[in-house]
Amino acid sequence: MQATRRAVFGMGAGLALSSPALAQGTAPFPSRPIRFVVPFAPAGGSDIVARLLVEELAPRLGQPLVVENRPGQAASVGAAHVAQQPPDGYTILICTPGVQMTNPFLYSNLPYDAERGFTPIVHIAYLPNILVVHPSLPARSVAEFVAHARANPDRLSFSSTGPGSSSHLAMELFMSMSGTRMTHVPYRSSGQALTDLMAGRVDASLDSFAAMIPAVRAGSLRVLGISTERPLEDHPEIPAIAATLPGYEGTTLLYMVGPAGIPAPIVQRLNTAFNEVLALPRIRERFREMGMAASGGTPEELAQVIAEGRTKWRGVIERANVKLD
Template sequence: MKHPYRAAFAAALIGCCAATAVSAQDYPSKPIRIIVPLPPGGSNDVLARVLGEEMSKTLGQPFVVENKPGAAGNIGTDQVAKARPDGYTLGIAPNQTVAVNPALYPKLPFDVQKDLMGIGLMATLPMTLVVPSSSKAGSIDELVAMAKAQPGKLTYASAGSGSPQHMSAEIFQSLTSTQMTHVPYKGSNPALVDVLAGTVDVMFCPINSALPYIQNGRLKALGVTGAQRLQTLPEVPTIAEKVPNFASDIWIGLIAPAGTPPEIVQKLNTELNRALKMPAVQAKLAEQGIQAATSTPAELDRMMRDDRKRWAEVIKRANIRVD
């Protein structure tokens, strides 16, 4: 004889699965919110708007971008982590927020591994080490010599404590045995303004923001952070050419709250990758110095996990602390 409670549970389970399948099939039926945990105008914001617009063409619903900056990206990321896992709240995830911050901030209000899940990689973004055109430093060797001659006198700007710019500068100092003074800002753009004005001496700046000023002569590029020289700046060496073992990079992914139905995650990943492979989209991103990149949800989850481990080791070895 079948137990009535078991039969009821089985019926409920079947109904739940059927509802999930239907909701995934009908998804999306209303606008989708993308939370950008950093200020407007940067690479994360550009990615959200360009790809959201393209994905809306086939998904049939608008993507509404909301900038929620603050606390090195932790405020916006926390909102994604605590959102309903129904596919209608997504988040832009630079490796700063999902790989670096967990090692820098011991009491985050969210757990990346438990509360968030990957949809897909969106882009990689090289940075360049820049100084104002008025700087006496014309190369990495000259910058290192200046920093060693007067420890702590040179200042470097970043988009905030724990940002990729901050981390890159800390690694650079550790490997070159130099000491510069950190000047954190709320985003790359205000930091770059003060570097251009000569108020701050040095910055690791995303290439999309720095390139126009390098080209018009207002900034000098001393090195790039990637493993290879950039096609747009072929004469500028990689930092690793001058500073062995230097490695620092930016990647940006699209995430969702943990528990988002896998059918919805896969649907979003398919549309994201379709958009990223479009030549027109790639060209639009390339104009901003952003290199389109794709992955599966599982691959992004693995990247987040592996990068958290890598950055935790770097932070511990370099004794990096947030201000």
């Protein structure tokens, strides 16, 4: 599949840091442009983040980064393309949990090996969901919402951005941990769900902070809690759902991988550059404006996040009996 869109950013080779050579006589990495694959359409959240990062990565790596959009089949098209590339560090993929943590359990046949087909590089950001309700609902806290839902099994409805999406699975986890049952109403986008939420045609949602918070500020929705383990630094007024349901965490994330088998020196080179960019105040501030929290860390830490996420979301999917084939 041809890339639907690509953008090339400047080299800034004069500012490049020293980079490791894999073996005597080989060129140091990187010695040519790096392809940065986004498995979603242009102008979406992952695409915006990718283009924001490459502007800062290019001068640190001393080579251009070419953003390629390869959308389709719940990110499977882009993921499969990257998994099939040589493990040389010149093709990398920005991921959401679907690529490795949920798609393997939602679809019976994926065109890539979700568990062994990729090399972890770096965790980029957390994207919290918030629990919101229509103001007509008699609940002003997570505890009150749980009590109301328990007293009215299957009578409340919740929206999502589609079966198997982050917003759907976050609420399935919520219902499992709270002992509640609600009716799932899937939409194609957060915008469509938001319209019906504000109109009172749907009672609740556990959806993207960035998508829902403007309606909260306008008074059209009431926010009850956030899906992170602790309240956000910039929004301490929104309590963590985990304060009522200990251990609850329903936050999505963005991270970088490459094909399986990338040599450790190349992985470290990329990881170092990403961590430097993620530590920049202007990047962290831009992420906060987008409703995200910048992360970072080692490839080993990311590998653990992925492994734990696979176990967690597999359980949620199996208990809810969600299948998309």
